[in-house]
Amino acid sequence: MAVEAFSEIAAARRIQRLSSHISPALTEPPQLQTEACSSRSKKLVVNGQALSLYMKGKHRDIQEKVHEFYNSRPDLQTPLEISKEDHRELCMRQLYALVREAGIRPFRYVADDPAKYFAIMEAVGSVDMSFGIKMGVQYSLWGGSVINLGTKKHRDKYFDGIDNLDYLGCFAMTELHHGSNVQGLQTTATFDPITDEFVINTPHDGAIKWWIGNAAVHGKFATVFARLILPTHDTKGVSDMGVHAFIVPIRDMKTHQTLPGVEIQDCGQKVGLNGVDNGALRFRSVRIPRDNLLNRFGDVSRDGKYTSSLPTINKRFGATLGELVGGRVALAYSSVGVLKVSATIAIRYSLLRQQFGPPKQPEVSILDYQSQQHKLMPMLASTYAYHFATVYLVEKYSEMKKTNDEQLVADVHALSAGLKSYITSYTAKSLSVCREACGGHGYAAVNRFGSLRNDHDIFQTFEGDNTVLLQQVAADLLKRYQEKFRGGTLTVTWSYLRESMSSYLAQPNPVTARWEGEDHLRDPKFQLDAFRYRTSRLLQSVAMRLKKHSKTLGTFGAWNRCLNHLLTLAESHIESVILAKFIEAVRNCPDPSARAGLKLVCDLYALDRIWNDIGTYRNVDYVAPNKAKAIHKLAEYLSFQVRNVAKELVDAFELPDHVTRAPIAMQADAYAQYTQVVGF
Numbered sequence: 075m076a077v078e079a080f081s082e083i084a085a086a087r088r089i090q091r092l093s094s095h096i097s098p099a100l101t102e103p104p105q106l107q108t109e110a111c112s113s114r115s116k117k118l119v120v121n122g123q124a125l126s127l128y129m130k131g132k133h134r135d136i137q138e139k140v141h142e143f144y145n146s147r148p149d150l151q152t153p154l155e156i157s158k159e160d161h162r163e164l165c166m167r168q169l170y171a172l173v174r175e176a177g178i179r180p181f182r183y184v185a186d187d188p189a190k191y192f193a194i195m196e197a198v199g200s201v202d203m204s205f206g207i208k209m210g211v212q213y214s215l216w217g218g219s220v221i222n223l224g225t226k227k228h229r230d231k232y233f234d235g236i237d238n239l240d241y242l243g244c245f246a247m248t249e250l251h252h253g254s255n256v257q258g259l260q261t262t263a264t265f266d267p268i269t270d271e272f273v274i275n276t277p278h279d280g281a282i283k284w285w286i287g288n289a290a291v292h293g294k295f296a297t298v299f300a301r302l303i304l305p306t307h308d309t310k311g312v313s314d315m316g317v318h319a320f321i322v323p324i325r326d327m328k329t330h331q332t333l334p335g336v337e338i339q340d341c342g343q344k345v346g347l348n349g350v351d352n353g354a355l356r357f358r359s360v361r362i363p364r365d366n367l368l369n370r371f372g373d374v375s376r377d378g379k380y381t382s383s384l385p386t387i388n389k390r391f392g393a394t395l396g397e398l399v400g401g402r403v404a405l406a407y408s409s410v411g412v413l414k415v416s417a418t419i420a421i422r423y424s425l426l427r428q429q430f431g432p433p434k435q436p437e438v439s440i441l442d443y444q445s446q447q448h449k450l451m452p453m454l455a456s457t458y459a460y461h462f463a464t465v466y467l468v469e470k471y472s473e474m475k476k477t478n479d480e481q482l483v484a485d486v487h488a489l490s491a492g493l494k495s496y497i498t499s500y501t502a503k504s505l506s507v508c509r510e511a512c513g514g515h516g517y518a519a520v521n522r523f524g525s526l527r528n529d530h531d532i533f534q535t536f537e538g539d540n541t542v543l544l545q546q547v548a549a550d551l552l553k554r555y556q557e558k559f560r561g562g563t564l565t566v567t568w569s570y571l572r573e574s575m576s577s578y579l580a581q582p583n584p585v586t587a588r589w590e591g592e593d594h595l596r597d598p599k600f601q602l603d604a605f606r607y608r609t610s611r612l613l614q615s616v617a618m619r620l621k622k623h624s625k626t627l628g629t630f631g632a633w634n635r636c637l638n639h640l641l642t643l644a645e646s647h648i649e650s651v652i653l654a655k656f657i658e659a660v661r662n663c664p665d666p667s668a669r670a671g672l673k674l675v676c677d678l679y680a681l682d683r684i685w686n687d688i689g690t691y692r693n694v695d696y697v698a699p700n701k702a703k704a705i706h707k708l709a710e711y712l713s714f715q716v717r718n719v720a721k722e723l724v725d726a727f728e729l730p731d732h733v734t735r736a737p738i739a740m741q742a743d744a745y746a747q748y749t750q751v752v753g754f
């Protein structure tokens with residue numbers, strides 16, 4: 075087909091599609107009336123424009139710039155079918171083009187304006203998730219480790235090269251035998267006082283650095299995490315100072331040949347993210363100058379003396395890892411972006427798709443089926459909830475970067491661990507639900523669920539395995555619980571525990587346990603109280619169990635005996651934080667119609683979660699049987715209400731067409747587009 079003819083058809087389609095947005099009634103199938111809604115006839119109207127304005131982050135402009143740039147460059151778009159090798163080269167080209175052609179310099183924002191950096195990362199990830207991760211490896215991991223763990227001399231020497239991509243680098247922490255347990259790493263960096271160098275060594279196969287992004291093909295440097303070994307004058311001869319970070323050149327700057335003593339292997343084809351070149355690194359007595367120790371938290375003098383402002387190995391280790399939380403914030407934020415895309419595709423398709431219907435009447439939209447609403451509407455509500463929670467996380471992280479306030483550091487550490495694990499797990503599950511909700515067409519690669527699912531899946535594991543991270547949240551809560559009983563203060567985020575622990579732990583009120591009116595169930599106070607009550611009880615009961623079991627099993631054994639309980643506690647706490655931030659966002663929304671839309675999804679989020687855990691509430695008579703039924707009924711009704719404004723709610727995400735580029739998401743002419751994909 076001639077190019078002009080093709081573009082005319084495309085333009086006509088576009089107009090048709092736009093017109094459907096203006097007058098959706100013309101294209102939307104008739105709605106099935108359900109019994110649940112017949113008693114409440116008032117239909118909610120949501121001002122989509124006001125809502126998207128409220129949702130719009132302050133860095134939407136830079137995202138639009140990224141989208142426009144890649145839309146104008148078909149040569150930089152990732153085709154559906156591509157080999158691993160080509161995909162890696164394409165991702166590299168995509169990154170070069172961002173920095174050297176579009177003139178966007180993400181590294182400048184890593185420290186100074188993290189919110190802008192995360193916005194760029196989300197936009198870049200929508201071009202190709204491999205590209206987003208490749209950018210994250212270069213700037214958050216390799217670059218971030220240099221500027222956050224190093225000092226001025228490192229910044230002066232490396233900043234420009236990292237920024238302009240001359241110095242492509244890796245973040246080499248994980249080893250074959252140790253991933254989550256970073257303190258167990260075995261690679262060594264032994265100080266040689268004669269030559270004033272560190273000698274980097276892989277003592278055995280289990281210590282080979284594994285899964286290292288940028289290592290297989292493109293990296294020139296690596297930040298290598300290794301045990302710092304210093305010679306001593308006692309009988310032991312050496313002293314192990316714990317894990318530290320070192321800059322190690324791995325390839326020649328001019329020839330790109332692997333440097334002597336460094337061995338690199340390719341980690342091979344992965345389930346997803348094949349545009350990222352993950353590799354394995356082995357070091358055989360590789361010598362680096364003493365200056366290459368990233369020495370913000372600990373240094374070695376010319377004569378081999380160790381100095382640090384932090385008193386213990388554990389404190390130094392905590393401070394080192396604490397500087398790396400930016401990666402988790404980025405993953406939580408990007409995961410919400412993925413959830414928005416997949417929910418949008420599935421909901422738009424469900425509005426369009428018609429199957430069955432009452433006798434002798436037109437077929438109905440599949441989103442009119444209660445089961446489809448049950449799958450997708452609480453998910454849409456959760457997407458809104460996580461949007462506001464991660465916006466809050468980014469704000470707190472940016473504040474922490476500016477102030478370095480100790481309390482805020484602890485807060486952001488636990489909050490980023492909790493939100494990263496909770497949201498990425500939810501998104502991973504939702505991708506399968508969305509695929510299934512779109513039937514057979516959801517299985518076509520062009521409709522994106524396959525690549526989204528495969529690429530996103532590992533978000534649950536890297537930057538900290540989710541199960542391990544949730545334990546950090548639980549440990550943090552327990553620490554603060556103990557502090558409370560020692561008369562200490564509780565941090566800002568968790569202050570609800572301070573304020574209300576005792577009232578939550580009193581016996582449930584038998585009167586309110588029976589209140590089942592809609593006003594009461596939709597009252598934010600009831601909802602937050604219910605979430606916080608659950609967290610407080612879980613916290614108190616697990617603290618008692620740990621105390622009891624540690625007498626016989628020791629601390630490690632007791633923790634393991636209570637592990638599932640601890641994970642439930644962490645999730646419950648994170649849900650409380652998410653709901654609190656959502657309620658705040660609803661209150662602060664200036665437009666009444668947008669606020670009404672947000673209030674609807676916020677209520678659905680809260681009641682759906684309470685219903686999901688109704689057993690817990692019933693067990694302690696926090697809700698009476700009839701109240702439990704009322705919660706369920708209301709959640710179903712709210713799902714139906716959300717269905718009625720689902721189009722406005724997904725449109726308010728303002729995702730550009732190319733981001734949701736699945737043909738089944740294009741409302742008006744989906745089938746036309748879709749048939750074209752297979753060549754009709």
Ligand SMILES: Cc1cc2nc3c(=O)[nH]c(=O)nc-3n(C[C@H](O)[C@H](O)[C@H](O)COP(=O)(O)OP(=O)(O)OC[C@H]3O[C@@H](n4cnc5c(N)ncnc54)[C@H](O)[C@@H]3O)c2cc1C
Nearest residue numbers: 245246247248252253254285286287535536537538539541
């Ligand atoms: C595509 C990809 C890219 C990566 N990029 C990098 C990179 O650039 N740099 C880098 O350094 N690393 C990288 N990694 C490594 C990644 O960070 C690790 O895989 C991750 O930290 C988990 O470690 P692990 O694989 O050893 O899992 P393990 O720690 O062995 O975990 C396996 C299972 O055991 C469970 N488990 C482990 N410990 C506990 C516990 N205490 N309690 C309960 N359950 C537990 C986990 O929940 C998990 O289900 C990458 C990995 C992949 C797959």
